[in-house]
Amino acid sequence: MSNAIEAKGKSIVCFEIVVHKDDMKKIEKETVRFAKNTKIFNTRPVIIKPDSGAENLVPIVTENLKKFGFHLIGCQIKQQHSESVSKTEKREITAVHKTIRSGQSYEIDGDMVLFGNLNSGAEIKATGNIVILGSNSGIVHAGADGDESAVIFSMKLLSPQIRIADKVARAPRENRVETEPEIAFLSSSTIIVQSYNDWLIRNEKLNLGI
Amino acid sequence: MGKIYTITSGKGGVGKSTTTANLALGMAIAGKKVVAIDLDIGLRNLDMILGLENRIVYNIIDLLEGRAKLNSALIRDKRGDNLKLLAASQTNSKEDLSKEKFLDLLNLLKEQFDFVFIDSPAGIETGFSNAFAGAEGVIIVATPEISSIRDADRVVGILEANGKHNISLIVNRIKPEMVKKGEMMSQDDILQILAIDLLGIVPDDPKMIEYTNKGEPAVLDKISVTANAYINITRRLMGEDVPQLELKPKSFLRKLFERL
Numbered sequence: 100m101s102n103a104i105e106a107k108g109k110s111i112v113c114f115e116i117v118v119h120k121d122d123m124k125k126i127e128k129e130t131v132r133f134a135k136n137t138k139i140f141n142t143r144p145v146i147i148k149p150d151s152g153a154e155n156l157v158p159i160v161t162e163n164l165k166k167f168g169f170h171l172i173g174c175q176i177k178q179q180h181s182e183s184v185s186k187t188e189k190r191e192i193t194a195v196h197k198t199i200r201s202g203q204s205y206e207i208d209g210d211m212v213l214f215g216n217l218n219s220g221a222e223i224k225a226t227g228n229i230v231i232l233g234s235n236s237g238i239v240h241a242g243a244d245g246d247e248s249a250v251i252f253s254m255k256l257l258s259p260q261i262r263i264a265d266k267v268a269r270a271p272r273e274n275r276v277e278t279e280p281e282i283a284f285l286s287s288s289t290i291i292v293q294s295y296n297d298w299l300i301r302n303e304k305l306n307l308g309i
Numbered sequence: 310m311g312k313i314y315t316i317t318s319g320k321g322g323v324g325k326s327t328t329t330a331n332l333a334l335g336m337a338i339a340g341k342k343v344v345a346i347d348l349d350i351g352l353r354n355l356d357m358i359l360g361l362e363n364r365i366v367y368n369i370i371d372l373l374e375g376r377a378k379l380n381s382a383l384i385r386d387k388r389g390d391n392l393k394l395l396a397a398s399q400t401n402s403k404e405d406l407s408k409e410k411f412l413d414l415l416n417l418l419k420e421q422f423d424f425v426f427i428d429s430p431a432g433i434e435t436g437f438s439n440a441f442a443g444a445e446g447v448i449i450v451a452t453p454e455i456s457s458i459r460d461a462d463r464v465v466g467i468l469e470a471n472g473k474h475n476i477s478l479i480v481n482r483i484k485p486e487m488v489k490k491g492e493m494m495s496q497d498d499i500l501q502i503l504a505i506d507l508l509g510i511v512p513d514d515p516k517m518i519e520y521t522n523k524g525e526p527a528v529l530d531k532i533s534v535t536a537n538a539y540i541n542i543t544r545r546l547m548g549e550d551v552p553q554l555e556l557k558p559k560s561f562l563r564k565l566f567e568r569l
């Protein structure tokens with residue numbers, strides 16, 4: 100039996116949920132069943148990956164997952180079908196599955212999700228949001244084209260410096276031992292770093308393009 | 310066909326030459342035909358660690374420029390026939406080595422030896438890229454310090470970008486007492502950052518200076534933990550599945566023992 104909705108690449112840090120093309124009713128039913136079955140994982144960030152042709156089912160899935168407390172951080176849509184999806188509704192995410200090492204740098208148009216570590220001496224620049232699911236010891240610049248609403252999510256934030264739009268924040272001098280997921284955002288022209296959970300409470304609705 | 314391994318690190322002084330000497334000699338003792346190449350042109354010291362400096366007549370530049378035949382440039386180890394050293398030139402610079410000729414030489418050596426170990430110079434310049442160009446495997450040596458790990462990370466990135474994916478790590482100079490107290494990174498901390506395979510760990514050994522001064526690498530001191538660490542690594546390179554050493558902080562009794 101093939102499921103219309105399944106978890107893929109279920110790592111310690113993040114869920115990728117694949118949505119296959121199917122009818123709405125079945126998707127809704129399966130999402131609820133899926134959410135119930137995997138409820139223990141609902142503190143993990145979730146990325147939704149619809150098959151091509153299944154993009155229209157994403158809202159039903161997200162709606163139902165949110166009811167069960169899942170933290171949706173984005174939606175990854177297959178490149179070749181991007182024209183069929185309105186840009187304002189669903190922003191594209193570049194997913195990178197590797198360790199980014201000292202001396203390496205990435206420049207991304209749109210949002211970026213890194214399934215790996217950003218090591219010390221490495222750099223990421225994105226015009227949109229940056230999500231780092233490994234530990235983050237590099238230099239990150241979100242909203243590189245000036246988007247002040249861009250955020251930086253890190254499972255483990257150890258960066259010496261983070262940038263959002265044209266603002267720069269340096270890490271405090273003392274060694275950070277933070278192991279809680281954190282998010283950095285701009286608020287009245289100042290970069291604020293906050294625990295992800297606290298931030299979620301403040302913003303029930305994530306404005307990451309879903 | 311022999312296997313070619315390059316030993317490199319990024320940061321200088323972390324133990325590349327010491328590791329090369331011990332792995333090459335350890336392999337030779339295990340019965341393999343080995344050649345160790347000192348590619349740190351201008352700063353040679355692999356010969357000294359192996360205790361062979363007084364045997365050098367020709368070096369690798371002499372060989373590549375046709376002033377010496379292969380057989381006279383390969384220095385025979387004083388302990389046996391299995392190990393040969395190809396010494397660096399002290400009077401040349403890294404740019405004097407022709408990469409094409411060097412790669413041709415490696416192809417030739419591969420036919421005659423089971424293992425070729427290349428001791429790379431520190432840094433990420435020409436000398437380093439010559440050193441890994443012909444290698445099937447790259448062994449990164451790093452010490453448990455931030456600067457060493459960061460340089461190792463940089464080197465792994467460059468290697469991957471050059472299509473080298475058989476990369477493994479030796480963590481050198483581990484001090485179990487300090488790791489236990491949380492004052493030194495453990496091999497697990499390091500592996501988490503570097504995300505490459507662990508080939509082995511080698512303890513910090515105060516006798517290392519003595520071994521080098523005598524020209525008798527640690528691997529010859531058979532009962533020592535350090536020799537065991539190197540032997541385990543050579544066995545892994547030969548394809549054996551050897552569990553990682555468990556380095557324990559020295560007990561009082563062991564300390565007493567060693568003084569006797």
Ligand SMILES: Nc1ncnc2c1ncn2[C@@H]1O[C@H](COP(=O)(O)OP(=O)(O)OP(=O)(O)O)[C@@H](O)[C@H]1O
Pocket residue numbers: 318320321322323324325326327328349354430431481482511512513514515517518521
């Ligand atoms: N496991 C060890 N325990 C104690 N001392 C060590 C150990 N490994 C290396 N050393 C010492 O560290 C110093 C540097 O070692 P070595 O010359 O092998 O490093 P290297 O990486 O080849 O340096 P370079 O970059 O200059 O070529 C030497 O004095 C050596 O004896």
Ligand SMILES: [Mg+2]
Pocket residue numbers: 325326327349354428429
């Ligand atoms: Mg050296």
